[in-house]
Amino acid sequence: MNYLLPHTIDNFLGEKLIFKRLLHEPDGDVLVAENFVQPGSGPPMHTHWLQDEGFTVLKGRIGYQLAGQPEQYANAGESIVFKRGTPHRFWNAGPDVLHCEGWLKPANTSIFFLSSIFAAQKKSGKAQPEVFDAAYLIIRYASEYEMNEMPVFVRKVILPVVYRIGKLLNKYEHFKDAPEPVKHL
Template sequence: MKYPFAFPHTISNPMGELITFHDIEEEDGVKKMTVYNQVQPGSGPPFHVHYKQEESLTVVKGVMGYQIDGQEEKILEAGETVIFHRGQMHRFWNAGSEILECKGWIKPANSLDYFLSGIYSSMSKAGKPEGDPFDSAFLMTRYKSEYDLKEIPAFVKKVIFPITVLIGKFLGKYGHFKDAPKPIK
């Protein structure tokens, strides 16, 4: 897979998250993307899932809360690590009063940097967590075999998003996605 960004590549969203995709490493014949993130107090991504990837986060500084769907919330401090397995719906947040700093990896690398860059850009464009409706619908529909968000109702994902994407195509809203990597089936 060709990566659309040079490494390191840093993205941010208006909700208090900064992620740096540091580089790609080869591990047992699989491409692993190393990441660093900073999360403002009280911030963090909503429940989400990576269907094709494992994700590991190690707290470098601060306190991280995390939860695997259906389980109790847990806390990690500096030096502690969590691994979220493929298909495991999860969330994490800054549970402290200082900036949370983590390092980690995503394996295999796949399209995560492209997907999150698009989602964060959409959020910044709209100035809200839902992002721009056309961009969010495009990304969530195109990469539905790879990523999902628990908070989006099934009806929206199955009916509203595809209709929004069709309207967006008709209106010429997706020129900036012309080089979007193909989703992994």
């Protein structure tokens, strides 16, 4: 699935992402993006198994946390990097819209995955993505991403069952052009 860049997504919960460009480098494409996050909003604890991710705060204050570590903060002009395999979360820790420039390397399936998660949130009308879409995305792309705040029983037992039911009910036709997941090296 190819996206024309720039490509903008939002999840109606206070997060907007603009995928601006891909920089082709010998060791993997870098996806450059901007994000705008409303006060208090941001993604839950998650892991990118195959990608490094970084942000430079352009305006506002970002709160961030690595699993098991204390909360930290960065202000305009400061940068943070999350190394692949490190569970992390971030949020707008200020009173105004947080504006950052960010990157993911290698890009892999990031545009598709994040676009699909945001669309599934819109479909459900809440922070939890629509259940069949969530099952599809979390099961299919488990080699790339993990939602750490989701209970293990839900991830390992409930979602695989929902995924199989979704396949039986033909719930995934809209994912027919989904990119193949990237496997761990």
